[in-house]
Amino acid sequence: MKRRSSSKRDQMKVALIGAGGMANLVHYPSLSEMHDIELVGLCDLDAQKLRATAERFHIPRTYLDYRQMLDELKPHAVYALMPPHQVFDIAIEVMTRKHALFIEKPPGLNAFQNRQMALCAQRSGVIAMCGFQRRYIPLLDALRKKVEQRGRIHTAVVTFVKCSYPIASYYNGAIDILSCDAVHAVDTLRHLCGGEAVSVAGDVRNLGADDNNAFYAIVKFSTGATGILQTNWACGRRFFRVEMHAQGISAYADPDESGILYKDGKLEGEHFDPAECAGNTADWHRLGFFDENRHFIDCVKSGKTPVSNLADTVKTMELVDRIYHSQIQ
Ligand SMILES: NC(=O)c1ccc[n+]([C@@H]2O[C@H](COP(=O)([O-])OP(=O)(O)OC[C@H]3O[C@@H](n4cnc5c(N)ncnc54)[C@H](O)[C@@H]3O)[C@@H](O)[C@H]2O)c1
Known part of the structure; x- marks a missing residue:
């Protein structure tokens, strides 16, 4: 999937953690259609998925360690797309480092984890959104x-x-x-x-x-x-x-x-x-994923609070x- 180019100066840097199902099916296809962002790096623990996803979406830098990716690339926003029992630690680390964060639903395993993540977003002063795409x-x-x-x-x-x-x-x-x-x-x-x-x-x-x-x-x-x-x-x-x-x-x-x-x-x-x-007939448009991702990117750019914060x-x-x-x- 070829990304359309625009001046790098205007582009917001987005780093991606997770090269799994939802990332490949709906989120990265959505992000790839946006001209005002640059997918700067991708991290996954699985080297094969990492390589295949980076190639498909033309992502220039790949990592097995997301902390190293955040240290080196200093993105404006980070996607963390993994199951709810794996996302909590990553979400807290990303927000504590003051990066905007997008996660899939559910926002952690339960209301307690969600509350802790919401508190962390508030203390860090970052935009953080959960993708309840309905x-x-x-x-x-x-x-x-x-x-x-x-x-x-x-x-x-x-x-x-x-x-x-x-x-x-x-x-x-x-x-x-x-x-x-x-x-x-x-x-x-x-x-x-x-x-x-x-x-x-x-x-x-x-x-x-x-x-x-x-x-x-x-x-x-x-x-x-x-x-x-x-x-x-x-x-x-x-x-x-x-x-x-x-x-x-x-x-x-x-x-x-x-x-x-x-x-x-x-x-x-x-x-x-x-x-x-x-x-648009693509699933990621018809089922709301493009619009939810666009909403997140717009919120990060404008400082507005996302609907599903x-x-x-x-x-x-x-x-x-x-x-x-x-x-x-
Ligand atoms: N909105 C929807 O309709 C919908 C549908 C299905 C799934 N989901 C949600 O999407 C989320 C992701 O699901 P999925 O099926 O894409 O997951 P997946 O298991 O296919 O992919 C997760 C990826 O994250 C990677 N990963 C895990 N821990 C990591 C770490 N510490 N560092 C780097 N990479 C790491 C894994 O190696 C894997 O490749 C889940 O929360 C799920 O509930 C939403």
Whole structure:
């Protein structure tokens, strides 16, 4: 993938830690399309992935030790893209050295780790963002704007299901399903409903698995919106679907397929295509990764706080805890 050039003087230096799946599939393809940044270095512990990824994205310097990379390259911003049980130490080190930081979801293993990272970002005075990319999906954004033209969302339903029983954890048991992956749906619910989660009724279940694998909740938000969460890893296939409702208007969306908007009781809806909303057919555009990366880079350049900053994502991880601790009988 060839990067387009622009004057080096105007480019922001970005260093990358991690040459794994998400890095290669969505993040580095997104960054490679931006003219105002320079991918100055890449680090991974795996020499083969390091070489292949550096070649693919034309990254000039490679490292097996990220501290050495930060010492030598002094980047403005750093991506740390590895699983949640591996990211904490790196994130703290990067922010303590006063580099802006981007990490993938989840922001650490739990709310405690997320809070510690948010505190570190605050003390160091750096921009730090977690990539909860559902917030940046162009299809959902377009539908949300249409719905909110009519008024505040009063109800949102987020359904995220997969077929992966009987294993009910990620990374060989390092983290539970709700904190690691179903957390996408929790974060989307917060994003759509707005405000603070005021009260929560949860139903956490183990459906034939080695731990909990289905998580339901009704959440009342301070905006007056009701959020309904349905996540279940013992279903027939993977779906991520969103409903948003305001007075006289409803949107139903699946970012992998399509969206539809209904108004005023009419049976005919207005159709929305995910790639058309993104203006691009590539997965990293359609699914929100390009926009989330652009948002991070813009925030680093302008000093603006990112939407999914680490202090904000604490609220998502705390809502995960509340779902566990609000079991209905
Ligand atoms: N947003 C989404 O839809 C989505 C989807 C899948 C995964 N994710 C998240 O993305 C993150 C990364 O997942 P992945 O599947 O890309 O991981 P991965 O295991 O494919 O890649 C991680 C890479 O980091 C490297 N690494 C680990 N520790 C390192 C260190 N100390 N120094 C240098 N390199 C190191 C590993 O060698 C590996 O190459 C996870 O947090 C996961 O939850 C998000």
